[in-house]
Amino acid sequence: MGELDPDLVVFDRFLAEEAYASRVREIKPSAMRVLDMQDMHSLRRHRETNPFPSIPSPSTSTSLVRELASINRSDLSIVCSSVEKALLEMEYKIPGEKLQMGSFFTSPIDKGYDNNHSFNQRKDFISIGGFKHPPNVDSAVWLVEDIWPRISKKIPDAVLNIYGAYPTRKISSLHSPSDNVHVHGFVPSLEEPFLKSRVLLAPLRFGAGVKGKIIDAFRFGCPVVTTKIGSEGIGKENEGWGGAVTSNIDCAEEFADAAVALYNDRDRYESSRASARKILVREFDKTRNLDAIVEAIQGTYEDLERCRERDVFGNILWHSSNRATEYFSRYIELKEKNRREEVDQT
Template structure:
């Protein structure tokens, strides 16, 4: 659909950690889809508050504007969030992730007191952190305090957006959680024809950026505890690891490349050809949260998927029919081998998975949900003194915006260690 171009179009602001790109991750592709769908009914501006990914913004900004009708004011530089707020009245402000929202919401509330402030959880970070500590045996002493801040941030927003019904229900079951104005917008997948699939015998594929902790842990687990069993049954099998080690963060991947039959290929621009040639796609995730884009996108392409219960979380799919699910290493290996040796089973699982994920995550299904979010926005009635303070707020918020960008960069670098 074409972007909304009417004079009376409502205004929406999307606040992100960095300018999203379709070539980065499924999470960023989801944000692009949501922004584009909003732009079908509103005038959408997008600003980033992070500074950790310089150099690639111009191409991303052009794609957002030309392909999706989303404007990125002032080249997306972090300080320009305040300049964007000055003199513009937004009805809806959507903030990506709780850590961005924690610092940004006070500024946004002060500068745009009439706007409805929505936080996109992306996934429940406190759930991911708790699972990581339990799985790896490395507790984080700051985990509980960080979880409290995350929940407090959700509570301070007017609307919360979850990626699945499972995470919404989990949040609403917590003490003190806000149980109203909660929406669910899943991963968005493009409708694809599976007729062009030409799986190469023995080819097993993992897709995902290796800077993300659950991905790195899952690939190591697969190589050390599962892949050997696959090779003993099918010695000619190959395991391709596709995914960027983004932004230059150091990551111990040498051991992965030394495994027999394993190739660590890094970033691949055209994932459609990867999925078309994969005999099996694996998502061996031992911890994480949210809906896994790597699983949804592989299913949408018609590739048979083997994953864990964590990897299948939030997806309305039937294990054994739409995808195969195993948490034990031996069971996981048997599931991979079964799909490699039985082409009819692989084709059946791939076709069923594509149909299942389309019913939940297809653009035609998600679009009305996004439009309903915009239609439900009612500007807050703000007293005159508060409006006066809002006009003065940008002068006071410039330094805060700079600090926000630096804090986010420091957090990202710390998390990658």
């Protein structure tokens, strides 16, 4: 970093901020430090072992304490979900001026909504997700083992196509053509699978953030059946949703019934597609969302000294007696230096 002179540094998730923020502050203290949260990691981890809608507590979750500390040390944090932004402000008392919404930047794909890709031109179900992500593994296994038999019983000719990079042995073992289940693994583009599929199934039982698979489905005019966790941060229940959201995140029968109803009912299907398009335009417009982030960054940067002066918790965490992350940062830097030297010697 000695050769660089940044005015702004973005940390990709709180682990990067922990590792490098103190060095940034030491070398270029005037540089604005922005944390890109991606999703709220501590919330996702909490939900793996705790029932929805409980939330992690600072008294029991080390991960939460670390994440909140990272947010407080940063000048601005980009949050992808409106639900998580509200949680950080209301429950964990993060000042609103330190948080900026930065969700997906996208728009509907026109041909996903044309007459060549409407109800009658589509068939079968699709499920997608990278399988290095635990919520996606759990979702696929639950879908095939408990939900799909119920769907298949009512729609015997329907096929379930599962896509996603890095399929584990368990995921690959779900492939069963005799049961109309096909595990395809990675595909370079999801355009064709989405355009020919009638419904995306996303039975997520834990996780956080805004789910990219659902946004992608909406872009290509493919309605979605998911859980409250899957729909979190996407639309509002009283304004119409792009498919169906189950009330019980652990009920296979409710999920299957919702999937069958959406798959078979043309009017419900087309209404859901219209709602999906409205959600994309209203909440994920590329120009509007990017402009809001740029404006927030510029506003903080231009008033950075005053923002830091009134940032009580940030100043407390940066006090010399509370800077344990500095030593971690130095360790990371030394480790990387040694690794580079070893590579050069070989």
